[in-house]
Amino acid sequence: MTFFEAINFDILKKSFQNPIFATMINPFTDEYFMKKALQEAEMAFEKGEIPVGAIIVVADKVIARSHNLTELLNDVTAHAEMQSITAAANFLGGKYLKDCTLYVTLEPCQMCAGALYWSQISKIVFGARDEQRGFINMGTKLHPKTTVVSGVMANEAADLMKRFFLERRK
Numbered sequence: 001m002t003f004f005e006a007i008n009f010d011i012l013k014k015s016f017q018n019p020i021f022a023t024m025i026n027p028f029t030d031e032y033f034m035k036k037a038l039q040e041a042e043m044a045f046e047k048g049e050i051p052v053g054a055i056i057v058v059a060d061k062v063i064a065r066s067h068n069l070t071e072l073l074n075d076v077t078a079h080a081e082m083q084s085i086t087a088a089a090n091f092l093g094g095k096y097l098k099d100c101t102l103y104v105t106l107e108p109c110q111m112c113a114g115a116l117y118w119s120q121i122s123k124i125v126f127g128a129r130d131e132q133r134g135f136i137n138m139g140t141k142l143h144p145k146t147t148v149v150s151g152v153m154a155n156e157a158a159d160l161m162k163r164f165f166l167e168r169r170k
């Protein structure tokens with residue numbers, strides 16, 4: 001048996017496909033940034049706010065982070081996404097969020113999807129679905145320039161929401 005015959009290419013191929021191996025190549029995965037959005041959601045939870053967190057990333061750099069503050073600000077528009085859109089535009093010095101990715105723990109509502117439409121954001125990555133009040137079932141259109149990835153760390157985001165509503169019922 002030659003050296004090349006001895007190599008099990010299937011195993012080699014599988015290890016390249018292994019998510020742990022992929023993380024070693026590029027640590028800036030969607031999961032990496034979603035974890036940061038989840039940290040924001042936990043901060044909302046601790047304040048008694050519905051736990052939704054968001055961050056905006058450009059070139060692997062976080063330029064905005066926020067969490068839901070509707071109770072504290074007594075403002076229905078104080079969703080995590082709305083604050084991050086404003087913060088990112090301020091950071092960039094321009095209103096369009098070109099080459100930016102929004103990471104948000106919950107599917108955006110129609111208000112946030114509308115604001116994201118106007119921002120022309122390049123990519124939206126969200127965690128858990130919101131069947132009732134999310135933009136998908138509400139039929140809200142995003143900008144044609146925007147791509148969407150869903151279900152990233154969805155269980156973690158949904159668990160946080162469940163835990164929040166359970167504690168509120170006590």
Ligand SMILES: [Zn+2]
Nearest residue numbers: 079108109112
């Ligand atoms: Zn919203």
